Amino acid sequence: MGRIKNIHPPRGLQSWRYANDTPILNLQIRTHNIGKKSPLPFIVHHFKEGTHLLALQEVNMSTTELKEVLSRTFPGATLFGYTNGRSNGSILIVHPALAPFVRPLTSQGLGTINNVQECIAAVTISLPKEPTFHVFGVYISGHDTGARSQVASAIAPWLATPALILGDMNHVQNPILDSLNQGALADWPWLRTQLSFSERSRPTLIDYFRIKKPQDTTLTRPQVARDGTTKGSRIDYVLGTESTRPWIASTQVAIHTNRVGSDHRPVELIKSIQPFTPPHTINAILRISEFS
Numbered sequence: 001m002g003r004i005k006n007i008h009p010p011r012g013l014q015s016w017r018y019a020n021d022t023p024i025l026n027l028q029i030r031t032h033n034i035g036k037k038s039p040l041p042f043i044v045h046h047f048k049e050g051t052h053l054l055a056l057q058e059v060n061m062s063t064t065e066l067k068e069v070l071s072r073t074f075p076g077a078t079l080f081g082y083t084n085g086r087s088n089g090s091i092l093i094v095h096p097a098l099a100p101f102v103r104p105l106t107s108q109g110l111g112t113i114n115n116v117q118e119c120i121a122a123v124t125i126s127l128p129k130e131p132t133f134h135v136f137g138v139y140i141s142g143h144d145t146g147a148r149s150q151v152a153s154a155i156a157p158w159l160a161t162p163a164l165i166l167g168d169m170n171h172v173q174n175p176i177l178d179s180l181n182q183g184a185l186a187d188w189p190w191l192r193t194q195l196s197f198s199e200r201s202r203p204t205l206i207d208y209f210r211i212k213k214p215q216d217t218t219l220t221r222p223q224v225a226r227d228g229t230t231k232g233s234r235i236d237y238v239l240g241t242e243s244t245r246p247w248i249a250s251t252q253v254a255i256h257t258n259r260v261g262s263d264h265r266p267v268e269l270i271k272s273i274q275p276f277t278p279p280h281t282i283n284a285i286l287r288i289s290e291f292s
């Protein structure tokens with residue numbers, strides 16, 4: 001086997017290695033709308049910061065192209081979902097250390113989740129010492145009512161299972177806490193119902209950021225208006241079904257300010273888990289110079 005050469009990447013993008021014998025103590029999951037930009041710098045950034053599973057929306061590279069890039073850049077990483085590189089592009093990227101424990105979401109009783117107009121990517125995660133759960137990466141159009149309805153119909157049967165739903169929802173739940181000088185507010189009626197109390201029902205979904213930080217007004221898509229004032233809203237979420245409520249005490253959630261060139265901020269959930277050591281994998285060096 002040949003010796004790996006030392007490659008000097010551009011400033012700000014340093015070579016990256018993943019350890020093959022370090023126990024995993026916390027599961028780190030992030031979602032980031034990358035604003036129709038190249039996904040590779042975002043994957044590099046989030047993997048370097050320890051992310052195990054990354055949900056990306058509005059990806060400008062086709063699934064076929066991105067899989068080829070990943071095979072050379074992060075051997076062992078896996079991609080779920082579909083995009084042609086020109087539309088919604090909701091995908092899940094799995095770090096090589098987590099990849100052996102992740103498979104496409106399917107169920108004999110509930111069927112298989114397809115790409116649903118490129119708005120959904122879905123997986124099942126089975127860690128060695130943890131209950132199995134599902135993850136949905138979603139992109140919700142603020143304008144396509146038909147796509148929103150199809151996404152809701154696809155997700156609804158899984159609300160009774162342990163699942164996380166994360167991504168750009170194009171939805172403002174609380175106009176006071178989740179919006180600033182925004183004017184017309186994005187709204188997904190189905191999600192509003194799932195997050196709200198009513199006389200007849202309790203919420204079916206948990207907003208992890210709001211339940212952990214009840215009064216926090218951090219926005220995920222802040223903008224600066226022409227007059228210099230800040231406006232924006234919190235439209236990117238990490239949601240959990242009721243079956244994940246016991247996780248609340250063992251999770252942290254944050255909205256990160258480094259947008260890595262996107263107009264959205266990434267949202268992160270970290271969950272404490274029973275430690276385990278991933279199977280042996282070959283260390284990979286990021287060959288970022290190939291894509292500069």
